[in-house]
Amino acid sequence: MGDYGEIAAVLAAHDGVITAGQALAGGLSRARIRGRVMRGEWIRVVPGLFRSASHEFSEAAMVRIVVLAHRGVADGTTAAWWHGMVRTLPTPLTVSCASEPAAVDLPVQVRTSRRSLRPQWLTEVRGLPLTGKPLTALLAAVELPDGSVFLDRMLQVGQVQLAELERVVAEAAGMHGIVEARRLVAVASSDSESAAERLFVRLLQRRGVTGWVQQLWCGRWRLDFAWPEYRVAVEISGWAFHRDPRRHGNDFAKANHLEHIQWRELQFDWHMLADSGEDCVQQVIDLLNSRGVVAM
Template sequence: MRIQELLLAQDGVLHRDQALRCGLSRQAIRRRVARGEWADAQPGVLRDTTHPVTAAARVRAASLWAGEAGLVSGPAAAFWLGMLAEAPEHVEITVAVSARRTTPAGVRLRRRSVPVQDRMRERGVLVTAPALTVLETCGRVPDGAAFLDRALQGRWAVPHQLHAAYCRNAGAHGMGAAHRLLVAALDRADSKLERLLIRLLRDAGLTGFVRGLPAGAGREIDIAFPAERVAIELDGWAWHTDPERFTADRAKGNALVAAGWTLLRFTWRDVTEHPARTVAAIRRALGR
């Protein structure tokens, strides 16, 4: 690839090694720098002074400096993937714990191992994959809850991907805040799941159910048919990400069964992808 084509493809920046591979000698590179045609963007990275210094150029320059050993992460990755309109002042680069690098200006270095499933290449830049990017960013932007809601609505990452990424990276810096926001956001998704099932029940002509029926010890049944003693519990996304909720719901289910209730459990997939099968199972339980 020619030098100008490479600069156009890379937001006006390139690594010195790329210039050498394009056929320029070290002397030719020095002459361009001396004439003011090129300037240092990061150690080993040059920018064409005729190109504007954009946020994309800053991120790409940091990525070129890090090379294959580092990846853009946090809010900088969110910007690169189109989740944020603006890039942060400092581009975060995640490298291995054992890496020994001096952090240049405009870069924030983070040392930790990132699972291979949470890495990707986007437009030539190594970045954290969408799910991990969402988790790392939501705890560090001013309104993390709103950012996470936009991520879920914009399908940058669906709940099960966020849950899986959280499990792979639990214990990493910032994951505690991400977990709290994730559970809160997915609780709202769980409420939507209840509304969807209630709509299915009404469309099927099933009546006599109660939402949030008290079940003692501060517990509630998600959807209950008191006359038939049929309890429906919905295992939504938040149920999978909150260990305390998981334990409490199991205890509630055991208590209901011990008290003579028929307990049915349904997931988001049951309700949204297999509605007829879900309604049929409820009918059978009511018939019994």
């Protein structure tokens, strides 16, 4: 393969983005690099970094340019997108730099963090340096508005394992964001369903809602919370990755039974209670009031 073929292969594999080092290694001289820029074949982004004018300026190309221009690694939500953990590329783009990041003028919002990342926390995917899936999932969970739901889903589909997350939060003590990540991992490691039930009790007590019974038998099922006089039930679940698939069918059967005997049921999980607990309790109050109870 000649110079042209090698350079074309690099551009094709890297979303039309190429560094001066890659071009030199592919057989181009500095004069020939300058010639491509002068002819408009390549667009100089920052010193030593170019993109091909004949390639689509895609989101992947922008991520490559941002990471390479800042001499860093993609982390957080940007790394999550590159790993395929999220479908839509969040902004700002997030990059970790070992030293003071370079001042780069790019047409996209970028947030840089100065971090010294251990080699075992890093990986390379399609030629881009980025944080590995465990650290990526933790940092993204802290950044995303529905972070606990995101982390739960990553555990549920096997993108990350709980043991990996526990190891990283132990190793990365002191890193920005790890305190919140450690809290999420602690919940994931525990009986999150019981934690959710305890949280629900605190929320009910805070609003002064009374009259409920826990673990009430109803037919062959037990109800997590019930107001039996008014036929209102609340079912609480923890993180989805903990759930036994057999229980899923059982929950449908329980819901059908409650419907048959004219009960009303609300369902909340840990994420709903942790993120919008007051709204959950208000739904309970509204339902009780609609069935003749003055809950507040």
